[in-house]
Structures are given as structure tokens and as C-alpha cells.
Amino acid sequence: MAFTLRSAPASPFARKARIGAHVVGLIDDIALEGGPSGDEDVIYQQNPLGKIPVLVTEDGTAIYDSPVILEYLDAITTPGSLIPTEIGARFDALRLQSLGDGILDAAILIIYEGRYRPDQDPYEPWLDFQRGKIERTLDVLAAAPPPLVPITVGTITLACALGYLDFRKQVDWRARTPALIPWLDAFAAACPGYDETSPDG
Ligand SMILES: N[C@@H](CCC(=O)N[C@@H](CS)C(=O)NCC(=O)O)C(=O)O
Numbered sequence: 001m002a003f004t005l006r007s008a009p010a011s012p013f014a015r016k017a018r019i020g021a022h023v024v025g026l027i028d029d030i031a032l033e034g035g036p037s038g039d040e041d042v043i044y045q046q047n048p049l050g051k052i053p054v055l056v057t058e059d060g061t062a063i064y065d066s067p068v069i070l071e072y073l074d075a076i077t078t079p080g081s082l083i084p085t086e087i088g089a090r091f092d093a094l095r096l097q098s099l100g101d102g103i104l105d106a107a108i109l110i111i112y113e114g115r116y117r118p119d120q121d122p123y124e125p126w127l128d129f130q131r132g133k134i135e136r137t138l139d140v141l142a143a144a145p146p147p148l149v150p151i152t153v154g155t156i157t158l159a160c161a162l163g164y165l166d167f168r169k170q171v172d173w174r175a176r177t178p179a180l181i182p183w184l185d186a187f188a189a190a191c192p193g194y195d196e197t198s199p200d201g
Contacts, residue, residue: 001031006043006054008035010199012104012164013066014053019156020070022193024077030055067097070153082153089152096146096154099137103161106130110170134171142177151191159187159194167199 003026007014021027035052036043046062047054055063055072063072074082084090110130113122146155162184165173174181188194 002026002029002058004031004033004056006033006035006046006052006056008052009201010167011035011052012107012160012199013051013101015160015163015197015199016066016153016156017053017055017069017073018197019160019191019193020073020082020153022196023151023156023191024073024081026073026077027193066157067101067153070097070156074153082151082156084150084152092146093152093154096152097157099141100154100157100161103134103137104157104164106133107161107164107168107170111168131171134165134173135176138171138173138177138180142179145179145183148183148186148190151187155187156191159184159191163194163198 005014005017005021007018018027018030018032021030036050041050043052043054044050046056047064049064051065053064053066053069055069057063063069070082074080079085084093107130110127113126141158146158148155162173162180165171
């Protein structure tokens with residue numbers, strides 16, 4: 001295998017990288033390995049943040065985080081296959097990726113509030129603050145769902161964000177923004193690797 005991807009089935013950021021690899025045709029060159037297991041895990045040398053995903057190349061170079069991995073996959077295959085080269089389309093895709101990543105950052109913080117303070121009641125104002133970011137962003141995207149073609153870092157990230165909300169249920173996006181349901185269905189049907197990388201297995 002040319003690459004190793006440190007990842008986990010439930011990680012939406014790792015899912016972005018796995019879908020990107022499907023889209024550019026490199027998925028069969030990537031061995032999947034799990035996330036950190038203990039303080040001595042080599043991942044802390046690969047990425048001092050200790051976060052997944054990390055893509056490790058054959059010569060040991062570590063590529064992170066998920067936007068950088070997608071940019072790398074685009075650069076080493078056919079540039080433009082994940083990040084359009086035309087300036088307007090490029091920054092539409094990158095901005096959409098930022099919104100999707102922002103939904104994911106907020107969604108993960110909601111989960112970590114319970115996971116890393118298990119002995120305390122969840123602090124509701126903090127959860128509301130994070131849910132507000134997700135809801136405002138979804139409202140904006142539902143008002144004008146992004147183009148489905150071409151598949152880009154932006155649409156991959158939005159689809160992973162919606163899939164993660166389905167999985168962990170931080171916000172009921174299907175009830176709040178039903179305009180995004182046919183968008184996700186069409187994306188899932190068109191995008192190589194979306195269904196195969198579902199966190200539900
Ligand atoms: N900005 C990073 C976020 C990665 C991230 O937060 N990954 C989570 C798993 S989904 C993680 O590794 N969390 C463990 C930690 O925060 O230490 C990316 O886009 O890759």
C-alpha cells in the first residue's frame with residue numbers, strides 16, 4: 001500500500017478523506033489504521049495534535065488535517081478533481097468546506113461535552129451555543145443548496161456533516177431543513193464511496 005490513513009469509522013473528518021480517495025481513484029492504495037491507542041502511539045509523532053485523520057505517505061510524511069489531505073489527494077492526481085481550478089468555483093468549494101467543517105467542529109464539541117465531563121451535567125448554554133452555529137449554517141445552506149456537480153471538497157464535507165448529524169443526532173436537520181434531504185440523497189447516489197463510508201457500517 002502506498003499510504004496509511006489513521007482514521008475511525010465514526011470520524012466524519014476521516015470520512016471526508018476516505019471519500020476523497022474514492023473520488024480520485026486512490027482508495028485501493030490506502031490502508032486504514034485506527035486512531036490513537038495510548039500515549040505512546042506513533043500518531044503523536046505524526047501529528048502532535050493527536051487528531052485523525054492523518055494520511056501517511058510511503059516515505060513517512062504525515063499529511064493532516066482533512067482539508068489538507070483532500071488538497072493533497074487533488075494535487076497528486078488530477079488537480080481540479082476535488083478543488084476546482086477556476087477561481088470563483090474554487091473559493092465556492094473552499095468556503096462550503098469551511099461551513100461543513102464548522103458544522104462538524106460544533107457537532108463534535110457537543111459530543112465531547114458529554115464524553116470528557118462524564119461526571120457533570122451537560123452545560124446547556126454551551127450546547128445551545130454550538131447548536132446555534134449548526135442551525136444557522138444549515139438554514140443558509142437550505143435556502144440555496146449548493147450545486148451537486150462537480151463533486152468538490154465542499155460538497156463532500158457538507159454530506160459528511162449531514163451524515164454525522166444523522167449518526168449522533170446533535171440537531172434534527174431533516175426536520176429543520178428538509179430542502180437538504182433531496183440534496184443529500186442525490187449526492188449519496190452520485191458520489192463514489194459515500195455509502196461505503198457510512199458510520200453505521
Ligand atoms: N480540523 C480537523 C479536525 C479533526 C478532528 O477533530 N478529529 C477528531 C475525530 S472526528 C479527533 O481526532 N478528536 C480527538 C481529539 O480532539 O483529540 C480535520 O479537519 O481533520
